[in-house]
Amino acid sequence: MLAVCRIYGTGARSALEIESIYHYHSGLNSTGRHHPGEPFVPLCKKENRPMKVIAILLLASSVAFTQAAQAEGNAADGAVIGYSCLGCHGIESYHNAYPSYHVPRLGGQKRAYVEHALRAYRDGSRKHPTMAAQGGSLSDSDIENIGAWLEQFGTATDAVTIESVAGIDAATACVACHGEAGIGVVPQPPTLSGQHQDYLKVALQQYREGSRSGTVMSAFAATLTDEDIEAITHYYASRPGVFTPATKN
Ligand code: HEC
Numbered sequence: 001m002l003a004v005c006r007i008y009g010t011g012a013r014s015a016l017e018i019e020s021i022y023h024y025h026s027g028l029n030s031t032g033r034h035h036p037g038e039p040f041v042p043l044c045k046k047e048n049r050p051m052k053v054i055a056i057l058l059l060a061s062s063v064a065f066t067q068a069a070q071a072e073g074n075a076a077d078g079a080v081i082g083y084s085c086l087g088c089h090g091i092e093s094y095h096n097a098y099p100s101y102h103v104p105r106l107g108g109q110k111r112a113y114v115e116h117a118l119r120a121y122r123d124g125s126r127k128h129p130t131m132a133a134q135g136g137s138l139s140d141s142d143i144e145n146i147g148a149w150l151e152q153f154g155t156a157t158d159a160v161t162i163e164s165v166a167g168i169d170a171a172t173a174c175v176a177c178h179g180e181a182g183i184g185v186v187p188q189p190p191t192l193s194g195q196h197q198d199y200l201k202v203a204l205q206q207y208r209e210g211s212r213s214g215t216v217m218s219a220f221a222a223t224l225t226d227e228d229i230e231a232i233t234h235y236y237a238s239r240p241g242v243f244t245p246a247t248k249n
């Protein structure tokens with residue numbers, strides 16, 4: 001719990017990133033009463049809130065966002081465009097060439113995250129030559145259709161709690177966003193459970209070294225040691241969660 005407060009309080013930048021992600025408008029005190037305008041980070045720093053309260057805060061902020069209408073998208077059209085994607089994402093053993101790591105599993109991944117990732121590849125804020133080529137020419141409606149299509153596979157949830165990560169100290173900071181609270185957060189933190197371990201490792205290393213940036217994750221990965229990354233990714237990868245969609249679909 002101390003680690004979380006330390007991360008949240010590491011400076012204006014991480015606080016700002018978190019706020020810009022969640023547009024946190026109102027504070028809640030420990031009894032859940034509203035204190036509009038009370039800033040999120042000082043609340044944590046000042047009163048040293050336990051992790052659970054932080055999770056509740058994030059959950060509360062997410063409730064408002066789940067109400068925001070999501071573009072519909074047409075799953076049938078998405079399946080047509082998505083067929084070519086399965087040439088890589090539909091093959092369980094498929095690897096990125098260099099550095100070598102598994103192509104991420106997309107089955108069950110949260111729709112808002114998939115759409116967010118595709119837009120980031122398209123506008124260049126997330127850099128990856130293959131995916132820039134694959135996603136670079138997709139229109140907004142293509143992206144929404146792909147989101148609708150992937151959602152049909154069923155959304156996997158990260159039913160990860162503070163109790164279930166007991167023993168992996170560094171993972172307690174992740175639960176508030178990637179655990180149950182993450183289900184409703186927009187842009188939704190991706191489901192980590194069930195993802196290939198080598199892919200998760202590369203993602204965390206990239207956040208840590210800054211080559212995958214512009215997101216709240218840079219702040220959370222910054223303090224992780226190699227041992228933390230090994231333990232956390234092993235934990236998530238060995239749980240049920242996202243999966244490789246069948247090529248037939
Ligand atoms: C030639 C192989 C290949 C093809 C074809 C391909 N991808 Fe990818 N995709 C990758 C690789 C490799 C990554 C990991 C890139 C990275 O590390 O950022 C990736 C990452 C992604 C991600 C991010 C997943 C995450 O967990 O962050 C999404 C979403 C995605 N691809 C969607 C698609 C869609 C939609 C298509 C079809 C339009 C597609 N991909 C076609 C190889 C491919």
Ligand code: HEC
Nearest residue numbers: 170171173174177188189190200203204215216217220232
């Ligand atoms: C404040 C919310 C928040 C917290 C806390 C958080 N994350 Fe994230 N995480 C996100 C968001 C949002 C993204 C998507 C960012 C992007 O598009 O690159 C993400 C992305 C990721 C990814 C990339 C997954 C993929 O499919 O590409 C990994 C791995 C990850 N987080 C691991 C962690 C770990 C490990 C921790 C704890 C040390 C953690 N996160 C804490 C919000 C959070």
